[in-house]
Amino acid sequence: MALLKEAVPKLSRVALVVDADYPFKARIITSYEKAARDLGISLWPTEISGPDNVEPVFAKIVTDRADGFALTLGPLLFNLRARIGASALAHHLPGICFVGEEVPYGFVMSYGQDFPDYFRRAAIYTDEILKGAKPADLPVEQPTKFKLILNLKAAKALGLTMPQTLIVSADEVIGV
DSSP states (O other), rough: OOHHHHTTTTEEEEEEEEEETHHHHHHHHHHHHHHHHHHHHHEOOOOOOOOGGGHHHHHHHHHTSSSSEEEOOOOOHTTHHHHHHHHHTTTTTTEEEOOOGGGGGTTTEEEEEEEHHHHHHHHHHHHHHHHHHGGGGSSOOOOOOOOEEHHHHHHHHHTTOOOOOHHHOOOOOOOO
């Protein structure tokens, strides 16, 4: 939320887009609400339940006068990333997401764990288990590699100028 606020200084109202069927959505919403409160941002969750629901949700976000949106996790949202990004651009809404692989579809930025690194770690665990290791004996790991990805092409389409501080701290910049 802080990164989105840095990119959109006038940010005061943010829609939190959640997967209607994601089992951990309540936990995610609570985390975002705390972050928004700490930044003085008004935040409200809105759910996407399927492909036909994307455009009406974004139309409502605009009607509710949001300055931007944050996209949470969920398989449905990841699968709809192109439609969500296109709708966000069409409605002139800057958005942040958690999965870097979603950014090229019209999001202004992402900040989150490096999923390719995460999957490599999972492959290492799978290999150890296949070689006889007991899953209960393997240590629990938290993501250790995070990345910030900026989409200057999307920012330009929305009339935003990314602060230089964000650009120099980004791990990847699209549309340079």
